[in-house]
Amino acid sequence: MSIQHTVHFKIIRPHETKTLHGLIFLEENQHPTVEDYAKCLKLCGHDVVIHDADKFIFKAESDGQSYLIDVLEDFEKRVRDLDAENLSRSFQKPNPSF
Template identity: 45%
Template sequence: MRKEHIVYFKVIHKGEASLLRGLLYLEEGQEPTLQDFEQCLRACGHDVRVIDQEQFIFTANRDGEDYTIDVIEDYEQTHRDLYSDSLNKTFIKKDRIL
């Protein structure tokens, strides 16, 4: 059975870093490979080349400018996603006292 696996990427462009997410579908118990990460980035519109296979670091070029994409393997979300929290609240049934 295939399961969703969220992947976090740090995109470094012009000295600024941005955090992006991607989604992989992997067989249960399977770990993502370099090719999985590469395919995910290409699907997101990045024309990537591998520059460090062990650290999963890629380089890409857009509009004549190079930028770096680093896969964050042990990412722990330390901040709350307010959009997700708001969406989750719409599914919570509120108890009404009559």
């Protein structure tokens, strides 16, 4: 049975950095390999070659410019509860005087 695995990766260009994600499907109890990550990045439109296999860093090129892609193995998305934040703001004084 295939299990969906979300891959988070950082695209590092000279003047910008973006964090994106893709999907790979693995068999149960299987861990992603460098080749799995490379296939995912190619399906996302990046022409990649392995730059550092131990750290899962790839090198890609687009429009004559090369850039790096770092697969974030321990990525944890920050979760914010906007309702709780808005509720807490309603208890704050607009102009507190100290």
